[in-house]
Amino acid sequence: MIGNVARKYSNWVQYRRTVDELSRLSQRELSDLGINRGDIRSVARQALV
Template sequence: MNLLRTYRNWRAYRETVNELGRLSNRQLADLGINRGEIQSIARRAI
């Protein structure tokens, strides 16, 4: 069970990083995010 949960968390993290990474700097700024924060935001999302 723990392995499955870890995998799902990793997938959620990667999807969040990928989605935020596809946004332009302007779109990120509109959300109050800069590129350097993407990974930490993705970690908090899981």
């Protein structure tokens, strides 16, 4: 159970870091990566897989 909580917390931290990093990029930088600003959360969730 503790391991499950730790894993979920670790995934959440990674998700937040990804969202924060992508949110700091300019629209042009996001476009170069093929990401729309509205897709950031979805991309961050996919990064966990």
